[in-house]
Amino acid sequence: xxxxxxxxxxxxxxxxxxxxxxxxxxxxxxxxxxxxxxxxxxxxxxxxxxxxxxxxxxxxxxxxxxxxxxxxxxxxxxxxxxxxxxxxxxxxxxxxxxxxxxxxxxxxxxxxxxxxxxxxxxxxxxxxxxxxxxxxxxxxxxxxxxxxxxxxxxxxxxxxxxxxxxxxxxxxxxxxxxxxxxxxxxxxxxxxxxxxxxxxxxxxxxxxxxxxxxxxxxxxxxxxxxxxxxxxxxxxxxxxxxxxxxxxxxxxxxxxxxxxxxxxxxxxxxxxxxxxxxxxxxx
Amino acid sequence: xxxxxxxxxxxxxxxxxxxxxxxxxxxxxxxxxxxxxxxxxxxxxxxxxxxxxxxxxxxxxxxxxxxxxxxxxxxxxxxxxxxxxxxxxxxxxxxxxxxxxxxxxxxxxxxxxxxxxxxxxxxxxxxxxxxxxxxxxxxxxxxxxxxxxxxxxxxxxxxxxxxxxxxxxxxxxxxxxxxxxxxxxxxxxxxxxxxxxxxxxxxxxxxxxxxxxxxxxxxxxxxxxxxxxxxxxxxxxxxxxxxxxxxxxxxxxxxxxxxxxxxxxxxxxxxxxxxxxxxxxxxxxxxxxxxxxxxxxxxxxxx
Numbered sequence: 001x002x003x004x005x006x007x008x009x010x011x012x013x014x015x016x017x018x019x020x021x022x023x024x025x026x027x028x029x030x031x032x033x034x035x036x037x038x039x040x041x042x043x044x045x046x047x048x049x050x051x052x053x054x055x056x057x058x059x060x061x062x063x064x065x066x067x068x069x070x071x072x073x074x075x076x077x078x079x080x081x082x083x084x085x086x087x088x089x090x091x092x093x094x095x096x097x098x099x100x101x102x103x104x105x106x107x108x109x110x111x112x113x114x115x116x117x118x119x120x121x122x123x124x125x126x127x128x129x130x131x132x133x134x135x136x137x138x139x140x141x142x143x144x145x146x147x148x149x150x151x152x153x154x155x156x157x158x159x160x161x162x163x164x165x166x167x168x169x170x171x172x173x174x175x176x177x178x179x180x181x182x183x184x185x186x187x188x189x190x191x192x193x194x195x196x197x198x199x200x201x202x203x204x205x206x207x208x209x210x211x212x213x214x215x216x217x218x219x220x221x222x223x224x225x226x227x228x229x230x231x232x233x234x235x236x237x238x239x240x241x242x243x244x245x246x247x248x249x250x251x252x253x254x255x256x257x258x259x260x261x262x263x264x265x266x267x268x269x270x271x272x273x274x275x276x277x278x279x280x281x282x283x
Numbered sequence: 284x285x286x287x288x289x290x291x292x293x294x295x296x297x298x299x300x301x302x303x304x305x306x307x308x309x310x311x312x313x314x315x316x317x318x319x320x321x322x323x324x325x326x327x328x329x330x331x332x333x334x335x336x337x338x339x340x341x342x343x344x345x346x347x348x349x350x351x352x353x354x355x356x357x358x359x360x361x362x363x364x365x366x367x368x369x370x371x372x373x374x375x376x377x378x379x380x381x382x383x384x385x386x387x388x389x390x391x392x393x394x395x396x397x398x399x400x401x402x403x404x405x406x407x408x409x410x411x412x413x414x415x416x417x418x419x420x421x422x423x424x425x426x427x428x429x430x431x432x433x434x435x436x437x438x439x440x441x442x443x444x445x446x447x448x449x450x451x452x453x454x455x456x457x458x459x460x461x462x463x464x465x466x467x468x469x470x471x472x473x474x475x476x477x478x479x480x481x482x483x484x485x486x487x488x489x490x491x492x493x494x495x496x497x498x499x500x501x502x503x504x505x506x507x508x509x510x511x512x513x514x515x516x517x518x519x520x521x522x523x524x525x526x527x528x529x530x531x532x533x534x535x536x537x538x539x540x541x542x543x544x545x546x547x548x549x550x551x552x553x554x555x556x557x558x559x560x561x562x563x564x565x566x567x568x569x570x571x572x573x574x575x576x577x578x579x580x581x582x583x584x585x586x
Contacts, residue, residue, distance in 0.1 A: 003355075006385040010371070017373035081369035086422060089333060089363035090386040091355050091429070282335040 003092035004100040011074070011104025021070055025112035028066035029119055032058040036120065040127045051128035052135040053232050055120050056143050060225050063113065063143070064175055067150035070112075071105045072167045075158040075277065084282055098274040102155045109151045110144060117143065134243070138236025146228035149265035153224075156269025159277040178223040190219045217254035224265050227258035234258070284347045286311045286433045286464035287332065291341035294327050294488075301327040303488040304341065309466055311432070314459050316479035317468035324488040325468040326366055329437050333363060346432050359387065362431030364423050366438045366468075372411030376402050376421050379410060380428065387429030400424035401450065416447040423454060434458055436467035440474060452478055509548050511538040511555060512564035520558055525550050 015021050035058035075098060078084040087097060117140055125131050157171045177186055188198035194215040201212045212220075221227040234248075234255040241248045287309040294302040302324045309315045319325050330336035331343050334350035334357065343350060346360040370379060380393040397406045400420040410418065419439070426434060436455070440448040455478055459465050469475060475482050476496060483493040492499060513536055520538075522531045527544030528551065540551050548567070555562060 002388060003386055006382065009385075010374070010382050013378070014371050014373050082365075082367050083369040083371060085333075085335065085363075085365035085368040086370060086425060088335065088354075089358065089361070089365055089426065090383050091359040091388075092386050093354050279337075281337070283330065 003090075003096040004103070007087070007092065007096050007100025008103035008107070011101050012107050015070070015104065015108040021108065021112070024066050024069040025116065028059070028062045028112070029116040031062045032116065033120060033123060036123060036127075050132065050135050050236075051124050052121065052131045052139050053236065055124045056117070056139040056232055057229065059113075059116075059143055059146070060228060061179065063147055064150045064179065064224075066112070067109055067147060068154050068168070068171050068175065070109050071151050071154035072158055072171055073164055074101045074105050074155050075273070076161055076164050076167045077158070079162065079282060080164055088282070094278050095274060098155070098159045098270065098277055101159075102152070102270050105155055106148055106151050109147050113143060113147050114140075132236075134236050134240050138239045139232050142228055142231035142235045145231060145259065145262040145266070146224060149224040149228075149262045152266035153269045156271075156273035159270070159273030162280065179225050182223045182225065186223075187220065190215075194219070214254075217251070218257055221254060221258035221261050224262055227261045230255055230258045231262065284311075285309060285344075286313075287315075287343075287345055287466055289328070289331075289341065289343045292328070292331065292338055292343055293340040294324075294331065294336065295339040300488050302331075302338070305485075305488070305490055307483060307490060307493070309433075309464060311464050312459070312462055313480040314455065314465040314478055315467070316475035316482040317466060317485065318470070318472065318475050318482055319468075319485035320470055323470075323485045325470075325485060326437055327488075328485075329363070329365070329435055329468060332435065333358065333361065333365075359429065360432045361435055362426035362429065362433070363435045364419075364426045364437065364439055366441065368422060370410045370413075370418055370421065373409055375407055375409055376413070376417075377406035379421055380406075380424055383425040383428035389429040391428055396424045396428060399427065400454065416443045419443050419447065419451070423451065427458070431463065433464045433466060436465070438469055439467055440469070440471065448474070507542050507545060508568045509540045509542055509551060510564075510566040510568070511540070511552065511562050512536060513538060513555065513560040513562055515560040517555055517558040517560045520554055522551055522554060525554070 036055045039054075078087065078097070078101075084097065088094070121131065121136060153174060154171050157174075158167045161167045161170060183200060187200045191200050192198045195213070201216050221230060234250070237248045237250070240246055285308045287307065289305050289307045292302055292305040292307075294300070305324070305328065307328075317325055317328070327336060328343075331338050332345055332350055334354040337351060345357045348356045348360065350357045374382075376397060377393050380391075380396045384391050384393060384396075394403065394406065397403050400423055402417060402420055402424065405413070405417060410421065413421065419442070423436075423439070426436075434455075436451075439451050439455075443451070452474070455465055455467065459478075465478075467474075479496065481493065481495055482499060484491045484499075516533065516535055517538065518533075520531070520533075522528050522538075522540060525547055527542055527547030528540055529543050530539075530541035532539040538555060540548075542548060542551075545567075552562060552565070
């Protein structure tokens with residue numbers, strides 16, 4: 001356990017001083033913020049009663065790319081540079097390396113996301129004239145789960161493969177499937193399997209819309225982006241429900257499933273990547 | 284219990300054999316030189332000891348522990364200066380040592396380790412600005428952390444200047460004096476000759492010979508060359524008749540005689556003097572390990 005913690009600290013400190021990571025974090029903040037600024041002067045902003053929840057949604061596109069940038073070299077980079085020979089020349093195991101690195105990169109991504117959120121929060125509070133604490137807490141929790149899902153996948157892939165090129169290829173391929181191609185390719189395939197028609201139900205505007213068929217409520221949430229889009233509403237509702245005893249609108253089951261999916265993305269690829277790394281030849 | 288022990292250790296890749304039924308024992312406290320040309324299997328052996336690579340067959344043990352079953356224990360017993368490694372550019376020298384101290388949970392003062400490897404003044408610099416020699420010393424310092432029972436050095440002088448080589452040699456001796464077993468691999472003979480108690484010669488994945496330097500000399504029928512400078516060029520000496528003389532070369536002012544028995548040299552000198560030429564200078568060159576090494580490896584290749 002000690003070696004894992006030490007490796008996590010080393011990884012965090014090393015990342016903190018790596019300029020490219022700050023460039024990535026800055027780009028993520030600016031790009032996500034530009035969406036917020038662009039709809040701030042439109043009627044959507046006036047109608048929307050929960051501006052912070054709307055604002056965190058703008059990370060959907062960019063946060064995964066930031067996580068990939070922060071994490072794709074994490075483990076495979078130690079192999080290709082040869083620093084793993086120094087690190088594993090010290091008392092510690094391959095498990096310590098994978099999970100310590102995962103912990104370190106999760107912390108660094110969490111740090112950058114929180115800093116971005118502070119900027120976002122200030123802009124939203126000023127631009128929309130105030131934000132709700134429940135939305136800030138719930139939206140932040142949902143966004144951090146989304147961040148962990150992507151850093152988990154990325155570090156998992158980085159542990160699984162033997163070259164940086166393969167790592168970036170595999171993780172970007174996954175991004176393409178679960179984000180830009182999700183509604184145009186993946187969901188129609190699922191739809192065809194469940195209904196015999198490739199027509200995908202139109203996207204609900206909020207998570208508690210019950211118009212969609214049951215299979216869709218679950219399958220759609222297999223994409224971390226869709227799971228996050230549901231969670232950014234569901235988590236604040238849950239918190240509100242606990243705090244004020246209000247009834248949570250919408251079904252629990254698909255939304256709890258969505259949270260589980262995010263946790264699954266955050267953990268399963270790392271475990272799979274570790275198992276492969278454990279049996280790899282580190283030359 | 285030996286410091287390092289391998290039995291029938293074999294590593295096979297799809298179409299090449301990196302190690303073939305390799306049996307090696309390194310005793311505690313000795314400086315063992317692991318000598319062989321590049322690609323002979325030296326790094327594969329070290330990679331197996333550290334569980335970077337898994338053997339196809341056979342076993343390896345470091346201080347009684349199997350690297351595959353207890354990698355953490357083995358890595359605690361071993362301090363390693365690997366070949367083909369990298370450090371973390373953004374971390375300072377001190378932070379590297381601190382990393383090693385934390386992983387070993389050994390509580391050393393990073394400053395004293397830095398001082399031991401001559402980096403006391405560079406501890407605050409990021410390693411990205413270190414020269415190759417400084418990086419090598421830092422990696423060596425990391426290997427020393429936790430007072431390992433066995434120090435494994437893979438080509439410790441690769442890429443550093445002669446001064447650095449001399450420094451590393453001194454550090455190796457210092458460690459050995461503290462009772463540490465030193466196992467180092469090299470393709471450079473002088474390094475083995477300079478510090479090792481015993482030498483193992485590896486070629487083509489097989490251990491060709493293990494002995495002391497002297498032992499290897501004797502084993503290969505030690506061969507020396509006697510060079511005499513003479514004021515006149517003698518003829519008709521018939522030196523080849525003498526027992527222990529293998530070759531004779533006579534040139535202007537010089538007689539070179541190959542000896543298989545050192546005792547023959549006085550007979551040779553007497554015979555040359557008797558011919559009327561006076562000997563002005565005598566030089567004896569013992570067979571260099573280089574020749575032995577060439578013989579060892581070519582014989583192996585022929586076999």
